[in-house]
Amino acid sequence: MIEVTKDLPRSADGLQMDWLEVPFGPVFPGLPGGLKLTFTLDGDGVTAGQATSLVGMATEGDDFEEVEAGTFIEHLASAMPLAPVSYRLLACQAIEQAARVNDDPATTQARNSALERERIASHLGWLAQVGRQLGFTWLTHRASTLQLQVRDANRKRLVALEPALRALGTRLGRTPLLKARLKGIGVLPTESSDLRGPMARAANEGGDAWARLWQRLAEISASLDLIKGAGEPELPSLCDIGDVSGTGETTVDTPRGEARLSLKLEHGHVKSYKLDTACSHHIGLVEKLVEGRELGDALVAVGSLDLSPWEVAP
Known part of the structure; x- marks a missing residue:
C-alpha cells in the first residue's frame, strides 16, 4: 500500500489518495443555471476550485x-x-448621456422605482436558491411565490405585499438551523477591492454568508421604502435622441452591485461599448473562498455570492 500511494498528494489528514477534479453545473440545485464550478476534491475536502460562465x-x-x-x-x-431592468436602465442612461439629453425628474423617479422593484425580486430569487440548496422547502416556496408577485407589481400592490415581505425576514431570523448553516461560511476580507453592492456592504458586518443574507433582507426593506416615496414603477425606455453622436458613461447599482457602461454613439447608432459588471469581479473570489473547505461549505459559500453567469464574459 505504501508503494502504491507514495507519489500521490498528501492530504491535510496525512493520508495519501487520488485527487479528483469534479464539475458542478451548469445545472445544479442552489446555483444559477449557466454557472460551472470545477472543484479538485481530496475526499470531501476542496483543495482548489474555480467558476466559469457558459452563457455570458x-x-x-x-x-x-x-x-x-x-x-x-x-x-x-x-x-x-x-x-x-437594471441593464435596460444602464443602456438608456449611457445613450442619453452621449446624446446630451437632460434628465426629466418624473422619468428618473419612475425608472428608479422600477429598479428597486427588480432589486426586491432579485433578492427573493436568491433566497429561493438558498432554500433549494439547504433543503428548506418552505423558504424556496415562499420566496419564489413572492418573487413572482413582486416582479411586475404596481406601486399599490407592492405596498400591499410589504407585510408578507417583512414577515419572511422575521421568520428567517427565527430559524436557528439557517443561522448555524450560514454563520462563518464564505468569509470575505473587508479590504478586498473586488467587492460591490450587497457583497461590499455585508463585508463590514462579518463578511460571511449569514451577513450577506441579512444585507439583502435590509435592502428589500429599503427598496420598499423608496418605492413608497417614489412614483409608479415604469420600465425604462429611451428618450428621443435624434441623429446624434457623442460618448456616454454611466453607473447603475444593480441587485448584485455597480455595473458601468461606456459607449460611443454615431448618428444614433452604438458604434462601440465597454461593460463592467459586479459579477465579473465577484466570480474571481471563488478560488480563495473554497480552498481548504469541506465540499458542502464550499457550495454554500459560492451560492451566497449570488453570481449571475450572464453578467460574466464566457
Whole structure:
C-alpha cells in the first residue's frame, strides 16, 4: 500500500489518495443555471476550485457591427435575464448621456422605482436558491411565490405585499438551523477591492454568508421604502435622441452591485461599448473562498455570492 500511494498528494489528514477534479453545473440545485464550478476534491475536502460562465456576453465591442440605439438597449436587457431592468436602465442612461439629453425628474423617479422593484425580486430569487440548496422547502416556496408577485407589481400592490415581505425576514431570523448553516461560511476580507453592492456592504458586518443574507433582507426593506416615496414603477425606455453622436458613461447599482457602461454613439447608432459588471469581479473570489473547505461549505459559500453567469464574459 505504501508503494502504491507514495507519489500521490498528501492530504491535510496525512493520508495519501487520488485527487479528483469534479464539475458542478451548469445545472445544479442552489446555483444559477449557466454557472460551472470545477472543484479538485481530496475526499470531501476542496483543495482548489474555480467558476466559469457558459452563457455570458462579451463585455467589450470595439469592432462589432454598429446597431441602432434602441436595438442595443433591447440586446443588453435580453442578455441579462436576472436583471433586465437594471441593464435596460444602464443602456438608456449611457445613450442619453452621449446624446446630451437632460434628465426629466418624473422619468428618473419612475425608472428608479422600477429598479428597486427588480432589486426586491432579485433578492427573493436568491433566497429561493438558498432554500433549494439547504433543503428548506418552505423558504424556496415562499420566496419564489413572492418573487413572482413582486416582479411586475404596481406601486399599490407592492405596498400591499410589504407585510408578507417583512414577515419572511422575521421568520428567517427565527430559524436557528439557517443561522448555524450560514454563520462563518464564505468569509470575505473587508479590504478586498473586488467587492460591490450587497457583497461590499455585508463585508463590514462579518463578511460571511449569514451577513450577506441579512444585507439583502435590509435592502428589500429599503427598496420598499423608496418605492413608497417614489412614483409608479415604469420600465425604462429611451428618450428621443435624434441623429446624434457623442460618448456616454454611466453607473447603475444593480441587485448584485455597480455595473458601468461606456459607449460611443454615431448618428444614433452604438458604434462601440465597454461593460463592467459586479459579477465579473465577484466570480474571481471563488478560488480563495473554497480552498481548504469541506465540499458542502464550499457550495454554500459560492451560492451566497449570488453570481449571475450572464453578467460574466464566457
